[in-house]
Amino acid sequence: AQKVTQAQTEISVVEKEDVTLDCVYETRDTTYYLFWYKQPPSGELVFLIRRNSFDEQNEISGRYSWNFQKSTSSFNFTITASQVVDSAVYFCALLINTGFQKLVFGTGTRLLVSP
Amino acid sequence: GAGVSQSPSNKVTEKGKDVELRCDPISGHTALYWYRQSLGQGLEFLIYFQGNSAPDKSGLPSDRFSAERTGGSVSTLTIQRTQQEDSAVYLCASSLQGRGGVGTEAFFGQGTRLTVV
Numbered sequence: 001a002q003k004v005t006q007a008q009t010e011i012s013v014v015e016k017e018d019v020t021l022d023c024v025y026e027t028r029d030t031t032y033y034l035f036w037y038k039q040p041p042s043g044e045l046v047f048l049i050r051r052n053s054f055d056e057q058n059e060i061s062g063r064y065s066w067n068f069q070k071s072t073s074s075f076n077f078t079i080t081a082s083q084v085v086d087s088a089v090y091f092c093a094l095l096i097n098t099g100f101q102k103l104v105f106g107t108g109t110r111l112l113v114s115p
Numbered sequence: 116g117a118g119v120s121q122s123p124s125n126k127v128t129e130k131g132k133d134v135e136l137r138c139d140p141i142s143g144h145t146a147l148y149w150y151r152q153s154l155g156q157g158l159e160f161l162i163y164f165q166g167n168s169a170p171d172k173s174g175l176p177s178d179r180f181s182a183e184r185t186g187g188s189v190s191t192l193t194i195q196r197t198q199q200e201d202s203a204v205y206l207c208a209s210s211l212q213g214r215g216g217v218g219t220e221a222f223f224g225q226g227t228r229l230t231v232v
Contacts, residue, residue, distance in 0.1 A: 091157070091158065107156075
């Protein structure tokens with residue numbers, strides 16, 4: 001069965017602090033994909049990144065970076081020098097690519113960045 | 116269109132009435148998902164379409180919920196005899212699902228906020 005766990009329900013930081021959002025996944029499949037989405041107060045889910053199971057290279061995009069470790073089944077997301085505009089709910093998701101596909105989301109982490 | 120379009124954006128209905136929610140996916144996207152998000156909660160998977168087929172209906176909460184997709188494009192989620200616990204934001208997403216993982220990311224519409232009174 002697929003499962004995504006985001007243990008952190010809510011995180012509060014002050015602007016310019018670095019913050020890491022944790023994501024742990026479970027799957028028996030060898031081919032799968034991991035995603036992060038941002039849901040700002042406006043409500044629309046915004047795709048941030050995709051990572052496939054064969055590519056463990058970490059990725060950096062501006063202030064965002066992602067650390068994928070198959071050994072610990074984790075796909076953590078770090079925001080460096082956080083800004084107020086980063087305040088949102090962040091969801092981690094897992095997709096298995098074997099036959100029919102089900103995109104499963106974690107319960108989300110609410111990030112509050114105060115000035 | 117440029118993105119996933121859902122209509123209506125808001126729907127208020129009386130308990131016991133039927134409602135239809137519509138989703139127009141991104142042109143060419145073969146996969147389509149419906150999710151439900153209650154206030155302050157995560158995303159609850161409802162159903163997944165590959166083309167016009169729904170290989171996974173496991174998330175539909177009850178037999179009052181049904182969905183169809185025609186022409187590999189537009190999808191309609193129907194809720195019959197609505198109940199107050201059906202109140203939520205219903206989100207639709209589509210993806211290209213290309214080879215090698217390309218296009219597996221799903222793009223979401225802005226959702227339909229359903230309120231059952």
